[in-house]
Amino acid sequence: MKSSLVQIKKIWGRVFIYPKKPAGVWHQRRVVVAVLLLLGLFLFPHLKMNGEQLVLLNFIERKFVFFGLIFTPQDFHLFALAMLFGMIFIVCFTVIFGRLWCGWACPQTIFMEMIFRKIEYWIEGDAQKQKKLDAQPWDFEKISKKGSKHLLFLLISFAIANTFLAYIIGSEQLFQIISEPLQSHWVGFASIILFTLIFYLVFAYVREVVCTVICPYGRLQGVLLDNKSLVVAYDVNRGEPRGPKLRVEDPLNVKGDCVDCGLCVQVCPTGIDIREGTQLECVNCTACIDSCNQVMQKLNRAENLIGFHTQEYIKYKKPFVLSMKAYGYAAILLVVAIVFSSLIYKREEVETTVLRASGTLYQIKGDSISNLYTVQLINKTNRDITFKMASENKQDSIFFIQAPSILKRESELSLTFFLYKKTSQLNSFKSEVKFKVQSEGKLISTAKSTFFAPNN
Ligand code: SF4
Ligand code: SF4
Numbered sequence: 001m002k003s004s005l006v007q008i009k010k011i012w013g014r015v016f017i018y019p020k021k022p023a024g025v026w027h028q029r030r031v032v033v034a035v036l037l038l039l040g041l042f043l044f045p046h047l048k049m050n051g052e053q054l055v056l057l058n059f060i061e062r063k064f065v066f067f068g069l070i071f072t073p074q075d076f077h078l079f080a081l082a083m084l085f086g087m088i089f090i091v092c093f094t095v096i097f098g099r100l101w102c103g104w105a106c107p108q109t110i111f112m113e114m115i116f117r118k119i120e121y122w123i124e125g126d127a128q129k130q131k132k133l134d135a136q137p138w139d140f141e142k143i144s145k146k147g148s149k150h151l152l153f154l155l156i157s158f159a160i161a162n163t164f165l166a167y168i169i170g171s172e173q174l175f176q177i178i179s180e181p182l183q184s185h186w187v188g189f190a191s192i193i194l195f196t197l198i199f200y201l202v203f204a205y206v207r208e209v210v211c212t213v214i215c216p217y218g219r220l221q222g223v224l225l226d227n228k229s230l231v232v233a234y235d236v237n238r239g240e241p242r243g244p245k246l247r248v249e250d251p252l253n254v255k256g257d258c259v260d261c262g263l264c265v266q267v268c269p270t271g272i273d274i275r276e277g278t279q280l281e282c283v284n285c286t287a288c289i290d291s292c293n294q295v296m297q298k299l300n301r302a303e304n305l306i307g308f309h310t311q312e313y314i315k316y317k318k319p320f321v322l323s324m325k326a327y328g329y330a331a332i333l334l335v336v337a338i339v340f341s342s343l344i345y346k347r348e349e350v351e352t353t354v355l356r357a358s359g360t361l362y363q364i365k366g367d368s369i370s371n372l373y374t375v376q377l378i379n380k381t382n383r384d385i386t387f388k389m390a391s392e393n394k395q396d397s398i399f400f401i402q403a404p405s406i407l408k409r410e411s412e413l414s415l416t417f418f419l420y421k422k423t424s425q426l427n428s429f430k431s432e433v434k435f436k437v438q439s440e441g442k443l444i445s446t447a448k449s450t451f452f453a454p455n456n
Pocket of ligand 2 (some may be wrong): 267284287289
C-alpha cells in the first residue's frame, strides 16, 4: 500500500522519497514562519549589541554571548540552568503540541523543506517530473538540471557552513578567514569546506532520515504524547470506511469522508500514511492537512479530516484542554524560569573571589592585626574597568603587594594584599570579612572571606 502511494527511488540502498509539492493555507503559514526564522538565523551573527555579536556560541574559547551579555566558564551554572530550561520547555511543548517544533522551527526541516526541496521543485518540477527525470538517460537536460541543482545545493551549504561558523568563532574572525591569505587561516578554511560538505551531504542525500531515524527527539514522542496532545492526526471515525465517493448512495455500503485519493501520502516528506495513526516519523509539517482540505473542499465536505486533533477529540469529540501532565511541566518550567531570571538579574559584571593565602595565619603590627589574601577578579564585560577594592568596614585598611587599578576587558587578574584590622575591633579567633569592588563610584562586585586573629 505504502510503496504504491509514496513515490520512491533507491540509490545505494537508500530509499529516496518524491513528495508532491505542498500547497495550501498551512503551507503559507509555514513559509512566513520559515522566512522570519531564516532571517534571524542569518542576521544574528552580524548584528551587535553592547559591542558584542548578538549571539555567539564560542565553545573553543568558552565564551558565550546572548543579546549583549557575555557568559564565561564561571557562569557554567547559568548555562546548565538554561539547558535545563530548554529541555523542560521542549518536553512541555511536546506534551501540548506534539512534534510541532520539527515541522515549524527545526533548522533541519526549514532548510530541507523551505530551501533545498523548493530548489528541487523549481529546477526539476513536481514529484512526477522528478521521477521521470531520474528514469531518463544522462542526456543534456538531465545533466544540466542535476548539475545546476547540485551546484545550488553546494552554494547554499557553503552559506549555511559560514553562518554556522559565524556563531561558533564570531563573524569578525570568519571575515578574516575569508578575506585574508589562505595560508594564514588554513584550519578555518578547511573547517568551512568540511562543514559545507557535511551540510551538502545532509540535505542532498541523508534528508528526512535525520528526522525519522537519527534525531533522538522523535523517539521521545511515544513517551511524551498522551490523549490530550494536539498532533497532526486523521479523524478515523469520520474518515472510515474509506473509499471512492459513490455516484448513488448505498445504505448497505456507507462510506466515510476519506475517498482514498492518496494525496495525503503522496505529499508527505517522510513518506508515511497518517491514516495509520500517529507515527514517530510524522514531523507535523501539515502538508497532508492542506492536501486533504483541498479534497474536502472539492467534495463540499467539512475540512480537517486530517488536522490538529487530540485523540480525545477523535474518540469522544472532546474539545482541546491542557492535561494535568502539561500543567505539571508548565509549573516546573515557571520555577526554573524564575530562578534563572533572578540569577541573571543578580549576575555581576565583575566576579571577585577572595581567598586567604595558604600557610599563613595572622601578623601583629602595633595595634593592628593583618591577614594575607589573594583575590581573583574576572571582568566579564568587553570594556576595561578601573576599579578600587576596599573592606566594607571603613576602619579596615588594605595594602596591595602590586598596585593595579585596571581590569582589562574579558580578562582575569590575580592580586595579593594584606588586610589590616584594629585589635580593638576583634573579639574572636575567626571572623567574617566583606569586600567591595567599586568602579566610578558604583559598587560592581562583592566578596567574602575569613579573618584570623589571636584569641584574647
Ligand atoms: S487526502 Fe484525505 S481523502 Fe485523500 S486519502 Fe488522504 S485522508 Fe483520504
Ligand atoms: S503525516 Fe502529514 S504532518 Fe506528518 S510528516 Fe507526513 S505530511 Fe507532514
